[in-house]
Amino acid sequence: MNVEQSEEHLSSEWNNDYERTCLVCEAPSNGYHFNAPSCSACAAFFRRTVTLNRHFECSHDNACKINYVMRVICRACRYKKCIEAGMDRRAVQPRRDSILGRRKIKYNPLLKHIDSSSPNLQNQVTTYQNEDNSFVFIDSNTEVPRIYATRSNSLSSASSTSSSLNCEALHAQTRFPQLQENAFSQTAATSPDGFHYNHQKQILSPFAFSSKPILADTILEKLVSEEIKANDRRKILYCDCFLDELLSEKTLGLPYVFENLRPLKFTHIRKEIRTMILISFEWLRSWDYFSFLPINDKKVLLRKYVLYQNILDPAYLTTKMGYPDKFVMTNGMYVSMSDESNTGWEDEPEISSETKTMIYKPLMKRIITQIIEPMRELDLKQEEYCVLKALVVWKDVVLWVSATTKTLLNKETEALFASLNNFYVKQGFDDNTIARRMGGLILLLSNVFSVGMECIEDHQKIEFFNLWELDKLLIKLLKVR
Structure with a gap:
């Protein structure tokens, strides 16, 4: 084999080894991220999931389709596919902006709705802390106030999304009972006459008008x-x-x-x-x-x-x-x-x-x-x-x-x-x-x-x-x- 043939052989091997398609969502890949060929979006998703130590749950059979053209992608199945594609958690650098890290939430996504004025709400919430102090668990039988946004059927594939801000507020009220009354009264006041709102974005929810009419x-x-x-x-x-x-x-x-x-x-x-x-x-x-x-x-x-x-x-x-x-x-x-x-x-x-x-x-x-x-x-x-x-x-x-x-x-x-x-x-x-x-x-x-x-x-x-x-x-x- 002469020198030119050797160079062509090495070049073809390199091109075959380099995947030009993201193994997670099938988008065009721009290189290897965390030891796997992937696009920048999936790499960013994997980095956030690892550094924030997030845990997702699929509401279906852990077999959701993952493709870059989809507007809403199941996070649990996307993370699972990242691991299967060869992404290594150890390749992700730890966060530098916090020593203790943030609290994350693992909860049953199917929440029952009750009125925010329900008595003894504090007694109904059970919290646990794991060893790394990174999770707040909410009992799956717990009924939470209706201040949480109603979920659309069209977004069912995204049911693995975690409502961390809402649950952190609920946990804070359990840790600081003296703040519970004020926190819930302020939140309830922002949804007058029973209308639903996305409280974090301060924008009217699409489901705001499914409840009773204005008095x-x-x-x-x-x-x-x-x-x-x-x-x-x-x-x-x-x-x-x-x-x-x-x-x-x-x-x-x-x-x-x-x-x-x-x-x-x-x-x-x-x-x-x-x-x-x-x-x-x-x-x-x-x-x-x-x-x-x-x-x-x-x-x-x-x-x-x-x-x-x-x-x-x-x-x-x-x-x-x-x-x-x-x-x-x-x-x-x-x-x-x-x-x-x-x-x-x-x-x-x-x-x-x-x-x-x-x-x-x-x-x-x-x-x-x-x-x-x-x-x-x-x-x-x-x-x-x-x-x-x-x-x-x-x-x-x-x-x-x-x-x-x-x-x-x-x-x-x-x-x-x-x-x-x-x-x-x-x-x-x-x-x-x-x-x-x-x-x-x-x-x-x-x-x-x-x-x-x-x-x-x-x-x-x-x-x-x-x-x-x-x-x-x-x-x-x-x-x-």
Whole structure:
């Protein structure tokens, strides 16, 4: 055999020895990892499993298909195949970021669901520690609260996944009984009315709406409570109020009296717009489900609520305190709407009287004719106004949010109408009156949407032509999606 033949023979032997396919998932292999030809994904999985000393259990017959094109792979069978492919646990370097290592969990994946308020929960949990202090075992007969996410049938092949965070929290409560009540009450509070959530990701679970509907008895009470809080904030921010008035028993009412009203200065409005946005944000954060929404859905809700609150709040205040001569803003300032008075429309250093009149007077007149006058015809009660504010936001954002959030908002809308109907019944209204008032509110929605679009257009013109300097955050919130 000559030199060239010898080199070709060695080269062919090398190519035959080198596996170009991962022996675990059949993906293209980029070399040997832990003494076996594998892809980087399987190598990373094997490294995590060994360094974290994880143990998985297959819910089938330990014969699940392992292939890189699958979205969900059984971890127990994948680890088993890693070992069969020749991966060596001893080739994995130990973790350097911890001396003791983390606790891992080995548990029966088929969990029973009970209500989180079940008594003696602590006594039902049995924990054991093995010699290396690396596992927490949960008795397979233990019933755990329903705060754990429901599992989909479509993900059954991934049933070997360990819920380490949830079980560690359960173990911590067993070790520290004094923390149990607070920990479970906080977790339960994050899933109001029995809805399921993925607590770690702070995102609505796909199974959030399989449980009982939102309670209509409490939703109006919550809206009224938040309106009272918003009025208290306005009293502190925008007018002089006595401590007795501020600290007295709270009832639904207006934040101002006639003596608190003062002529409008557009410069003050621009400086105080952030506090108005903050009040809107606090209202949204009080909603039980807001913290679980995807970030894009939160943005849409904040944009819409800031827009409609700054239309509806002045409209309602004007209905009760200013009509027909004054248009009252949410900060207690007003402009004159009569031809005989120029109050609030004077020249200012940052904006001329002509610019004010050109931009804002047509918008205010439209609010009066399309929103304020229908409110007066209905003799809108403040409870109805609270429902209207929520309803106009829920109905407008459903076109722009995720399917899960849309389902939630539709349930909220149903609960709003049911709660409003209960309020009407308590007021002693007959069926015809209830139908007329509900119909009036629904018809009012289209007017509010129309005025909202004009408001957005006007503020885009102000920014584009640089007519006067608006708050940058307000401009971002009022941009067309």
